Amino acid sequence: MSPRRTERPVAADDYYGRPIIKPPVWEEREIAGYLFLGGLAGASSILAAGADLRGRPALARRSRVMATGAVGLSLAALIKDLGRPARFLNMLRVFKPTSPMSVGVWILVGYAPLAAGAAASDVLGQRPRLGRVAGLGGAALGSGVATYTAALIANTAVPVWHEGRRELPWLFAGSAAGAAAGWGLVVAPRAENEPAVRMAVLGALAELGAERLMERRLGMIAEPLHEGTAGRRLRIAKALTAAGALGAGLLGRRSRPAAIASGAALLAGSAFTRFGLFEAGMASARDPKYTVEPQRRRLAARG
Amino acid sequence: MAEPATTQRMGFFTDTSICIGCKACEVACKEWNEVPDDLVGWAGRSHDNSEGLGANRWRHVAFIEQRAPLGDQRANFQRDGGDFRWLMESDVCKHCTHAACLDACPTGAIFRTEFDTVVVQADICNGCGYCVPACPYGVLDKREEDGRIFKCTLCYDRLGEGEEPACAKACPTDSIQFGELEELRERAGDRVQELHERGVADARLYGEDPDDGVGGAGAFFLLLDDPEVYGLPPDPVVTTRDLPETWKHVGLAAGALLAGAAACFARSGR
Numbered sequence: 164m165s166p167r168r169t170e171r172p173v174a175a176d177d178y179y180g181r182p183i184i185k186p187p188v189w190e191e192r193e194i195a196g197y198l199f200l201g202g203l204a205g206a207s208s209i210l211a212a213g214a215d216l217r218g219r220p221a222l223a224r225r226s227r228v229m230a231t232g233a234v235g236l237s238l239a240a241l242i243k244d245l246g247r248p249a250r251f252l253n254m255l256r257v258f259k260p261t262s263p264m265s266v267g268v269w270i271l272v273g274y275a276p277l278a279a280g281a282a283a284s285d286v287l288g289q290r291p292r293l294g295r296v297a298g299l300g301g302a303a304l305g306s307g308v309a310t311y312t313a314a315l316i317a318n319t320a321v322p323v324w325h326e327g328r329r330e331l332p333w334l335f336a337g338s339a340a341g342a343a344a345g346w347g348l349v350v351a352p353r354a355e356n357e358p359a360v361r362m363a364v365l366g367a368l369a370e371l372g373a374e375r376l377m378e379r380r381l382g383m384i385a386e387p388l389h390e391g392t393a394g395r396r397l398r399i400a401k402a403l404t405a406a407g408a409l410g411a412g413l414l415g416r417r418s419r420p421a422a423i424a425s426g427a428a429l430l431a432g433s434a435f436t437r438f439g440l441f442e443a444g445m446a447s448a449r450d451p452k453y454t455v456e457p458q459r460r461r462l463a464a465r466g
Numbered sequence: 467m468a469e470p471a472t473t474q475r476m477g478f479f480t481d482t483s484i485c486i487g488c489k490a491c492e493v494a495c496k497e498w499n500e501v502p503d504d505l506v507g508w509a510g511r512s513h514d515n516s517e518g519l520g521a522n523r524w525r526h527v528a529f530i531e532q533r534a535p536l537g538d539q540r541a542n543f544q545r546d547g548g549d550f551r552w553l554m555e556s557d558v559c560k561h562c563t564h565a566a567c568l569d570a571c572p573t574g575a576i577f578r579t580e581f582d583t584v585v586v587q588a589d590i591c592n593g594c595g596y597c598v599p600a601c602p603y604g605v606l607d608k609r610e611e612d613g614r615i616f617k618c619t620l621c622y623d624r625l626g627e628g629e630e631p632a633c634a635k636a637c638p639t640d641s642i643q644f645g646e647l648e649e650l651r652e653r654a655g656d657r658v659q660e661l662h663e664r665g666v667a668d669a670r671l672y673g674e675d676p677d678d679g680v681g682g683a684g685a686f687f688l689l690l691d692d693p694e695v696y697g698l699p700p701d702p703v704v705t706t707r708d709l710p711e712t713w714k715h716v717g718l719a720a721g722a723l724l725a726g727a728a729a730c731f732a733r734s735g736r
Binding site: 177179181182183186187188189210214216217246247250251253254259262264265302303306307309310318320321325328330333336339359362365366454455458461462 | 511514517518520528530566569570571572573574575590591592593594595596598599600601602603604605606607608612613614615694695696697698699700701702705706708709711712713715716718719720721722723724726727728729730731
């Protein structure tokens with residue numbers, strides 16, 4: 164007898180619409196919040212180190228204080244989100260380059276004391292040279308704090324995050340720069356805010372550019388970036404980021420109120436970007452078609 | 467005492483063509499491993515009342531109803547024209563050769579045993595949840611009331627005593643077969659060929675190929691339809707395969723962030 168292929172009467176692409184992968188069990192407030200705060204902290208340390216070296220003391224001090232506050236809140240959010248917070252220190256049993264979470268914990272463990280030390284030295288006026296060295300170390304590790312989170316979410320089976328792995332680090336770097344520059348614009352006197360203005364414009368360009376590239380390259384997987392809650396958040400983020408960068412670039416050097424308003428828009432834009440990308444990932448994990456369709460196309464292409 | 471432990475790679479071959487949907491595997495697994503009760507009630511999905519794999523479901527029997535013939539069998543069922551087949555599949559952790567959960571785990575709680583199976587150590591897991599979205603099959607999940615992550619251990623405790631896993635032991639039709647992986651692969655190849663000869667052209671193996679995106683599964687399947695029909699990903703890939711590329715972009719972006727910031731301070735007024 165010759166084998167027959169069964170014609171499936173209804174084209175079923177999934178099992179009763181259930182997700183194939185498990186959406187992350189992370190709380191949005193803690194983890195999306197951390198993506199924002201970590202970027203703000205890391206890039207603030209970088210801005211502070213530059214301000215310190217180039218004689219802009221108010222910008223340096225206030226950025227250092229923000230970096231310390233943001234990384235403190237970050238650690239609190241990360242520990243709170245654990246199923247067993249008392250076991251946080253189990254993170255330090257091993258170092259695993261295959262786990263961006265492990266790499267990130269070690270970066271944070273190095274970064275947090277440096278950021279706090281630089282801020283303490285500055286605020287208390289003690290040991291300025293040691294404070295400057297700590298600030299430079301914090302800036303170096305801060306670049307990692309601000310960008311590794313892209314690898315953290317990209318190294319999952321979540322379609323939007325995993326497929327966005329090339330652009331997300333650039334997007335996160337730009338978003339972090341925008342947030343830190345935004346804080347700098349809010350708190351620095353006009354005489355000191357020129358680097359923050361420049362960083363605001365550069366950061367916004369990087370963020371919006373990387374996001375555009377990602378939307379184009381992802382094809383149908385980019386749908387969650389445009390739809391529902393995630394789409395709404397990301398549209399607000401783009402508007403705030405563009406407006407903040409424009410306002411900073413045109414008026415930030417001339418008017419304090421304009422600098423403050425632009426800075427606040429940039430901070431809010433960065434937060435909306437992170438919460439939007441978090442939700443886009445969750446949405447792409449919940450709908451099995453974003454897992455199944457690209458994989459089927461991959462199989463078909465291989466023949 | 468049972469026979470001494472083997473160090474060969476052990477696994478499951480789940481032949482769904484002879485699954486009768488009795489759920490003895492689900493029950494035996496829960497009893498042996500003391501997995502909490504979590505019936506969701508009838509889900510309106512054929513006879514499925516446990517939804518899918520999770521922290522409290524380490525075996526899950528899927529039920530799919532199709533108006534299609536199964537090989538040359540005639541359904542004794544004349545409503546709506548006659549053809550009907552019932553696909554049933556007992557799903558389980560795949561115990562991947564390249565396991566994303568193991569790579570992602572930041573505490574070292576997830577490890578590979580001497581049987582080449584993948585196990586979460588409950589005394590180390592801190593419930594960070596990173597393995598949950600890392601798994602391309604959606605196997606691991608957090609036990610809410612506990613905070614930690616749980617999944618199939620391939621009955622690591624029983625294997626150490628030379629016993630087969632509880633689900634395989636309880637399976638009344640040998641749809642779940644436990645054994646040395648190489649031997650299971652041979653047996654599965656013969657079974658597919660036999661089914662093809664008997665007219666069941668849809669029979670295919672899933673997860674048996676060492677060249678697939680997870681390096682081959684330690685628990686593989688004989689399916690009668692496309693994997694996605696059973697809620698399985700058609701072409702799963704271990705996410706860590708793309709991690710070097712991701713790290714490269716992270717490194718470049720971090721460098722660009724520092725360089726860009728330096729540029730912001732260049733040639734400024736003071």
